[in-house]
Amino acid sequence: MIAKNILDIKNISIKYGEQAPAVENVSMTVKNKEIVGIVGESGSGKSTIIRAVLGLLPAGAAVSSGNIIFKNEDILNYSERKWREIRGNRMAVIFQDSGGFLTPVKKVGNQFVETIRSHFHISKKEAFDKAVFMIKKMDMADAAAVMNSYPFQLSGGMKQRVAIAMAMVMKPELLLADEPTSALDVTVQAQVVRQMAELRKNFNTSIVLVTHNLGVAAYMCDKIGVMQEGRLVEWGTKDQVINNPRNKYTMELLSAVPELEGCDFGGKEAAYTGD
Numbered sequence: 001m002i003a004k005n006i007l008d009i010k011n012i013s014i015k016y017g018e019q020a021p022a023v024e025n026v027s028m029t030v031k032n033k034e035i036v037g038i039v040g041e042s043g044s045g046k047s048t049i050i051r052a053v054l055g056l057l058p059a060g061a062a063v064s065s066g067n068i069i070f071k072n073e074d075i076l077n078y079s080e081r082k083w084r085e086i087r088g089n090r091m092a093v094i095f096q097d098s099g100g101f102l103t104p105v106k107k108v109g110n111q112f113v114e115t116i117r118s119h120f121h122i123s124k125k126e127a128f129d130k131a132v133f134m135i136k137k138m139d140m141a142d143a144a145a146v147m148n149s150y151p152f153q154l155s156g157g158m159k160q161r162v163a164i165a166m167a168m169v170m171k172p173e174l175l176l177a178d179e180p181t182s183a184l185d186v187t188v189q190a191q192v193v194r195q196m197a198e199l200r201k202n203f204n205t206s207i208v209l210v211t212h213n214l215g216v217a218a219y220m221c222d223k224i225g226v227m228q229e230g231r232l233v234e235w236g237t238k239d240q241v242i243n244n245p246r247n248k249y250t251m252e253l254l255s256a257v258p259e260l261e262g263c264d265f266g267g268k269e270a271a272y273t274g275d
């Protein structure tokens with residue numbers, strides 16, 4: 001059976017030890033090829049949801065009720081082995097500083113090739129070509145130069161784009177991106193966000209994007225969820241949430257975004273200019 005929803009989060013609550021739940025009774029669905037944004041204040045539980053979907057909650061933390069269905073399977077029943085199998089293959093993740101995880105003492109190209117070959121049984125040459133293809137897709141035209149660089153020779157934005165390229169080369173069905181652009185300056189943020197939106201077009205990846213920036217969510221997402229104190233206080237299509245919010249907190253968030261239409265991310269149909 002083909003799953004229409006790639007991810008179905010049903011009434012989950014998540015606790016860290018004996019503390020009050022960090023996430024309470026949250027439900028959200030991600031359809032095939034859909035980009036879902038999660039916004040909300042610091043500490044509202046956004047990353048906790050992402051960790052739960054990845055099976056990466058810290059020791060002592062647990063999903064205390066509800067289900068997380070990934071393509072018709074309840075992943076909360078997965079064994080550790082099964083988790084490892086899907087992480088990095090069918091699900092990929094990018095954090096705020098994924099670029100910072102590149103090893104400083106090895107050239108980017110070697111690291112990229114090793115990562116690819118740990119997933120696919122292909123030759124070094126084939127892996128190299130795959131990496132170059134993906135780096136170009138991230139709008140770094142001189143892919144050979146990037147491959148030949150040590151991480152310290154690249155800017156933060158370039159490293160983050162390399163990290164996204166590494167995540168995407170596995171053609172994951174679901175990409176979980178937790179503040180992937182927050183550490184970058186605004187212009188670079190806009191570039192990376194545009195390129196992530198392109199990736200969905202090219203690879204049909206569904207994306208869950210956690211961001212503080214409602215402007216980014218408005219540019220990129222089909223649906224937006226707003227979290228406050230562990231609860232999902234607003235959920236709807238981008239147009240509903242931006243133009244017709246029901247929740248007071250969403251309205252406050254919206255009023256704090258200086259200029260949604262003219263923001264650096266462009267309007268809804270912002271053309272990809274490749275700059």
Ligand SMILES: Nc1ncnc2c1ncn2[C@@H]1O[C@H](COP(=O)(O)OP(=O)(O)OP(=O)(O)O)[C@@H](O)[C@H]1O
Pocket residue numbers: 016022040041042043044045046047048049058
């Ligand atoms: N390892 C942990 N141990 C105990 N409590 C935690 C842990 N990680 C998060 N929490 C608590 O869970 C709640 C939700 O945290 P979470 O990191 O999911 O928020 P967030 O929305 O991602 O915030 P931010 O925007 O700052 O990244 C917070 O109250 C936080 O203090």
Ligand SMILES: [Mg+2]
Pocket residue numbers: 046047048178
């Ligand atoms: Mg977080």
